[in-house]
Amino acid sequence: MLSIQLPIRVASLGALLSQGAGSDAGSAEPFDWDGCEPDESDDWKPPATGEHGVHIASAGGPAGRCCSVWPPEGMLADIEPGPLLAMLVSEAALGDRVACPDELVVQIAAGAARLKAWAAEIELAATAELTHRVLDWPGVAKDADDRHVSAEQMCAAEIGCALNRSPAAAMNQVQLAQDLRRLPATRAALAA
Numbered sequence: 001m002l003s004i005q006l007p008i009r010v011a012s013l014g015a016l017l018s019q020g021a022g023s024d025a026g027s028a029e030p031f032d033w034d035g036c037e038p039d040e041s042d043d044w045k046p047p048a049t050g051e052h053g054v055h056i057a058s059a060g061g062p063a064g065r066c067c068s069v070w071p072p073e074g075m076l077a078d079i080e081p082g083p084l085l086a087m088l089v090s091e092a093a094l095g096d097r098v099a100c101p102d103e104l105v106v107q108i109a110a111g112a113a114r115l116k117a118w119a120a121e122i123e124l125a126a127t128a129e130l131t132h133r134v135l136d137w138p139g140v141a142k143d144a145d146d147r148h149v150s151a152e153q154m155c156a157a158e159i160g161c162a163l164n165r166s167p168a169a170a171m172n173q174v175q176l177a178q179d180l181r182r183l184p185a186t187r188a189a190l191a192a
Contacts, residue, residue: 070099076111081118081192085111121191127177131155152178 071088079085089111093099100108134140134154141148152174160170180187 069101069104071104073103073107076107079111081114086115089115117190118192121180121187124173124177124180124190125187127155127159127173128181130158131174131178134158 071092076085076088079088089108092104092108094105094108131151134151135142137154139148140151140154142151144150144153152171156167156170156174159165159173160167163170163173165173180190
């Protein structure tokens with residue numbers, strides 16, 4: 001598994017998490033790329049490393065509270081699908097019943113399902129864009145004829161190879177992507 005670490009101040013990550021949870025973190029500067037080390041004013045402590053990556057057993061909040069459950073109750077439901085939600089659901093200590101009680105396991109499963117729908121929308125948007133772009137390729141036309149392959153067939157061939165899908169499954173994806181391009185509200189609901 002590939003792991004990428006960004007130089008984010010620990011306090012900035014705490015502020016980012018607070019913003020995702022819906023609290024007011026407007027006074028905190030979100031990112032300070034100049035330094036990676038926390039200073040004395042930081043109230044958020046770095047996580048302890050666990051079996052599946054980073055697990056947080058306790059973190060001091062703004063009021064000095066300490067929580068043994070990470071992420072805190074309700075936080076996952078308040079975060080839009082995207083990289084922050086992906087980080088939080090992947091970093092939960094699923095094997096630790098104290099740090100990750102049963103209710104949080106359900107929230108993690110729900111968060112992962114929202115991420116799957118979000119990623120599917122991105123995949124379908126890229127498929128629709130490729131269907132449009134292949135029209136510029138030699139030998140490709142909107143509709144197939146004696147000298148041209150259709151844009152949908154070409155896109156399905158490319159997507160099928162890249163995603164290891166059968167020709168029929170790839171064509172279904174291309175057609176679904178085209179349908180969602182015509183139905184922006186449905187596409188937005190899938191992303192959300």
